[in-house]
Amino acid sequence: MLFNPEIEQMPLPQLRALQNDRLKEQVAYLHARVPFYQRKFAEAGIDPATFRGLEDLTKLGFTKKTDFRDNYPFGLFAVPEAEVARLHCSSGTTGKATVVGYTAGDLDIFAEVVARSLAAAGCRPGMKLQNAYGYGLFTGGLGIHYGAEKLGLTVIPVSGGSTDRQLQLLQDFRPEIICAIPSYAQVLAEEMQRRGIAPEAINLQLAVLGAEPWTEAIRQQVQAGLHVAATNIYGLSEILGPGISQEDVDERGTGSYVWEDHFYPEVVDRLTGEPVAEGELGVLVFSTLTKKAMPILRYWTGDITNIYYDHSVKRTHVKMGPIRGRADDMLIIRGVNFFPTQVEDIISNMAQVSPYYQVVATRRGSLDEVEVNVEVAESLLRELGLATAALTAEHLQQHECLRQLQGSFAKKIKDNIGLSMRVNLLGCGQLPRSEGGKLSRVKDLRELK
Template sequence: MFQPDSECLPEAQLRALQLQRLQAMLERQWAQVPAYRARFEAAGVTPGDLRRLEDLRHFPFTRKSDLRDHYPLGLCAAPRASLRRIHASSGTSGKPTVVAYDDHDLNIFAEVVARSLYAAGARPGMTFHNAYGYGLFTGGLGTHAGAERLGLCTVPVSGGATERQLDLLLDLQPDVIACTPSYALVLAEGLARRGVRPGDLQLRYAVLGAEPWAEKTRQAVQERLHVQATNIYGLSEIIGPGVSNEDVREQSGSYIWEDHFYPEIVHPDTGEVLPDGEWGVLVLSSMTRSALPLLRYWTGDITRLLPGDNTTGRSVRRMAAIQGRSDDLIILRGVNVYPTQLEAVLLRLGQISPHYHVTLTRTGLLDDLTLQLECDVPSAALRDEVQRQVKAQVGVTIRCELCAPGTLPRSEGGKLRRVTDLRGER
């Protein structure tokens, strides 16, 4: 049930299913969403023009701005009376992004999260510590429903209140935890302060997502919490967490549940569809959603598509670890830099904490990057080594500041803001 036949279809059958579901999605948008019909007409296409999967490239992208332009529910394809849940982004820039679910969508949401948790190692009867935030953010309620669908005993802890989280981890001894990777490290620090050693807990699996993270972060989480950690990927516009997940046996790329979500990789500047294996922006179509089916949604996440792995029996494709977001790209004196590249450098230097912050400033016409990081024993030699390693591995000159442990911002269960850009301020 939790690794269904649709994950293992021969490629020709999977592509035929995707074409059928995309065609039905386009018909629904044409008939029931005036904004999509207008977009199709402006692009000179109709649903009947999708005869092959390759024809999808002729249809327009959907972007976050489209959801804001049609705020709150202008892209819905279902009547208001049939909606059963509303989620929304935090709205840090302009109006929030509102997404709607009907009964059908909530059923799919629970199904794909259950499949993701199963791939992560969770099994019916285990106890699940859910430290994703509940509320308008999709993480908490989404993973909760999937965990219950899988048959887990779910502890709805939500985010924050770290000391209470630590008490529950010690008292309830869950098998599985879900949270952001940065918060997993916060919990590991808290346990260490209490004298809890790796392996003292019953925890076996960590399902981490909602922010990009490096392979060295995985290693740090696994060593400090004594778990096997996998990446769960999703975004509220498509459905929430559960679009894809790594298999715990491989930990090598997240399987996309392609029977529900059709992936494309496109060039970040031109929008040209790129072949599997090339890096670009991930674009997703939510083929089976009924309340809010989005066509070719521009996620902004930089990744690439990889083939399935015969060891799991899955034929659906995997997505590589997110390299960064196209809108999080730092262009520093002509060099492209993603925060995850800096994180990878820091984690290679074993004596340095994975907690860091980046501040961008401008002196005259030149941009400057200050990298703040924590370490137990600050020294000029260590500072110089960080600057040298970043220059050698990333290709940019930075200024490094060493801070005392515990002084940089910590995640409280939500996404952690790693970059402050002051270049536009005077």
């Protein structure tokens, strides 16, 4: 379903002209209102009167997370505080939070792109949506909420966590749609199986998942466990929130449409900052084209992906591939560039292990070491008569198939990634589960010593 056919199917030349006009307007707007950008433009020799739009975009440099912290709380705002209709912020892992603001017009755009995204995900007016994204300062809960209402959905605002309540409402209210973080959707599917709740006992048809990277293996687990079609929604607070891009339910696995009339995407080399060719991997960069409270130009997201046009499908907007990792999460181990999601790709083809894993990097003397903790599939444990949450060295000695699994996994890692890693097999439930928030699958302990 197309929520806004005129925009979603706009011919590319017309779309590019619209982007160009909006970018020039945005540069002039920021130059007049935001000292941070006034300084950046002066340093780059940018004059809004002669700025040519997209062809001059790379001259603007990048806006980075540190710029938000340096201008905390409202230094990047382009309107007086009295014109800000809502404030959100993301938690700061190293100091101050990232603060973002919206005018009433910004909130209308927010609702529009989320409605557009939910329609692409297969949602239809009259359906019920259980919103398991966190409300409050996190943009996910309220962002999805108002977009769902704009589409004509009935919203059940459960917020994140509270698994007992989530499952109860899924059975009692029988919503067709659930929105959640992928790792929490895994938890719900796992809990349903553990409690003996059959998928037929609920009425879900669609799962709209985002806020953390996820893989086809997680998609398959969620789809099988909840009996849904699961699609990816992408967003980040600094640009808007959820609804920057979205998978179409009929085109799952082929990328997510970026709503280019509001967000201009680039992919650049993580080391040089230079744009890469269409389809090549690099760091995703966004410029807001219509936001007024806090417009941002060339925001360095840190997310590694690629963008490309798929001319055989129903929309003209560019697609972005799955997030392969983060530029700052890339580990350099003994000279090899390594993204932890490469381990996840291997796991997706191994039925004997579950999708739950954790990568741990340490340093012994001057040598970097990496080990992978992964849970053995519950079906294999039952087959071996090991109905336990804990696996011990004794279990490994007793069961040749576990030793073979451990060796096979380590060999696949060596063959596919080029690194030797220790593999630790764990029982069910030994690794952390999401409680509705983002789940970290990487522990880099090298800086702690």
